[in-house]
Amino acid sequence: MPALTATSSNRVAGGTLTKYTFPSASLGGLTTAVNVYVPDGAAAAPAPVLFYLAGLTCTEDTGAQKAGLFNSAAQHGVALVFPDTSPRGAGVDGEEADWQLGTGAGFYIDATEEKWSKSYNMYSLITDELPAVLGAAGLGLDFSRWSITGHSMGGHGALSIYLKNPSRFRSASAFAPIANPAAVPWGIGAFGAYLGGESVSANPTWLEHDSSALLAGSKAAPGSLHILVDVGTADQFLAAGQLTPEALEQAAEKRGAAGELTLRRQEGYDHSYYFISTFSPEHVAFHAKYLKA
Numbered sequence: 001m002p003a004l005t006a007t008s009s010n011r012v013a014g015g016t017l018t019k020y021t022f023p024s025a026s027l028g029g030l031t032t033a034v035n036v037y038v039p040d041g042a043a044a045a046p047a048p049v050l051f052y053l054a055g056l057t058c059t060e061d062t063g064a065q066k067a068g069l070f071n072s073a074a075q076h077g078v079a080l081v082f083p084d085t086s087p088r089g090a091g092v093d094g095e096e097a098d099w100q101l102g103t104g105a106g107f108y109i110d111a112t113e114e115k116w117s118k119s120y121n122m123y124s125l126i127t128d129e130l131p132a133v134l135g136a137a138g139l140g141l142d143f144s145r146w147s148i149t150g151h152s153m154g155g156h157g158a159l160s161i162y163l164k165n166p167s168r169f170r171s172a173s174a175f176a177p178i179a180n181p182a183a184v185p186w187g188i189g190a191f192g193a194y195l196g197g198e199s200v201s202a203n204p205t206w207l208e209h210d211s212s213a214l215l216a217g218s219k220a221a222p223g224s225l226h227i228l229v230d231v232g233t234a235d236q237f238l239a240a241g242q243l244t245p246e247a248l249e250q251a252a253e254k255r256g257a258a259g260e261l262t263l264r265r266q267e268g269y270d271h272s273y274y275f276i277s278t279f280s281p282e283h284v285a286f287h288a289k290y291l292k293a
């Protein structure tokens with residue numbers, strides 16, 4: 001197991017936020033950084049864990065600094081993990097050229113195209129390596145009680161990772177997620193580069209990472225999924241057709257298991273962290289209900 005190096009530590013909301021770095025096998029040996037918030041008391045009784053996956057152009061610091069999650073996490077005794085959004089410095093040609101691809105835009109999938117596949121494996125980092133590395137480090141994290149949330153690209157990550165692994169997580173939520181990436185410009189660009197193909201018809205493996213397709217086809221027991229989604233009605237990327245929350249609603253309808261998806265349209269809110277920080281306490285409370293059941 002790689003050693004964690006603590007590079008900063010801050011007292012916040014009755015707990016401690018520590019930034020760790022370690023060489024990541026998933027990311028081809030590149031050093032990755034992760035912020036971990038542990039509420040006081042977790043040394044004696046390990047805390048359930050909520051991952052926060054950030055969006056395009058973000059880092060491990062964005063959610064920690066702007067999402068307003070700490071007070072509610074402390075109130076519910078929940079630990080928070082904020083991973084980075086991509087490898088850094090992989091040296092892939094063009095990875096810094098476009099904010100929607102490459103650095104800051106890992107899309108929480110494992111690339112299969114040779115150009116990207118050595119380092120762009122954010123799915124493995126989130127689902128396997130981080131729980132193994134953080135779990136073995138004795139930080140007071142209880143990964144048998146694990147939920148996941150995220151924003152935009154990170155909302156896509158949270159929902160798709162949950163729907164691919166429903167028995168590993170207690171619940172999922174998302175702020176303004178890219179709900180149907182296989183069908184919108186952001187997803188088509190990223191999936192085309194990382195997985196290959198120009199469209200989902202050319203490469204149907206895209207659907208393995210598409211939350212709407214995953215929900216519609218989920219084999220999880222009816223009623224066993226717990227999903228909360230908020231989207232602002234004034235979201236600029238909703239207007240641009242990148243988010244398509246209606247696809248998720250249609251998928252839930254197709255699955256036909258009532259009560260699994262709560263999707264709320266929040267009047268007048270945009271895509272920003274002002275929106276996220278307004279509703280993040282409700283998301284923590286939603287997850288705490290299942291993490292502490």
Ligand SMILES: N[C@@H](CCC(=O)N[C@@H](CSC=O)C(=O)NCC(=O)O)C(=O)O
Nearest residue numbers: 055056057058099151152153154272273
């Ligand atoms: N540079 C871009 C805007 C990038 C942006 O808005 N990123 C969002 C996530 S979008 C989907 O994943 C974000 O969370 N930014 C960080 C922040 O602090 O707001 C442009 O040119 O439009």
